[in-house]
Amino acid sequence: MSDTSVSAKTEHKLRAAMDRLLGGKPQHSDGRLTKNNLALEAGVSPATMFRAKAVLADWDTHIDTHGSLTPGEARRDADINDLRRQLAAAKKEITELNRQLTAATTVIASLHHDNQMLRTEHQAEGNVLELPPRPRG
Structure with missing residues (x-):
């Protein structure tokens, strides 16, 4: 004192x-x-x-x-910063997943188109195939 x-x-x-x-x-x-x-x-x-x-x-x-933060305020601020970091990481992951989804959608659409063309071609040709002649020997 x-x-x-x-x-x-x-x-x-x-x-x-x-x-x-x-x-x-x-x-x-x-x-x-x-x-x-x-x-x-x-x-x-x-x-x-x-x-x-x-x-x-x-x-x-x-x-x-x-500093002038109470222990509770310091914990709160640390939690907020941690949540902001998690949110940024989640947004980055979502952006990457959306990019992959767009790419996959494009590939699937292309494969579907190719499949439809092959089905149409198969139906037009019929089921009978001509076999090449057997060599005699």
């Missing part, structure tokens, strides 16, 4: 509130890592909180180092 502009009890409240907020376990606020939530979580006025220079310095250092 090194801050002389606030009482030891107030500094303890602020540090406990800071620990709860940074740990993602708020009791009196929405859990966002803001100075207003720090005061709300500690049950002190913002003016009192701003007089606790040592606590605010520690708060600012932590926020500068780790």
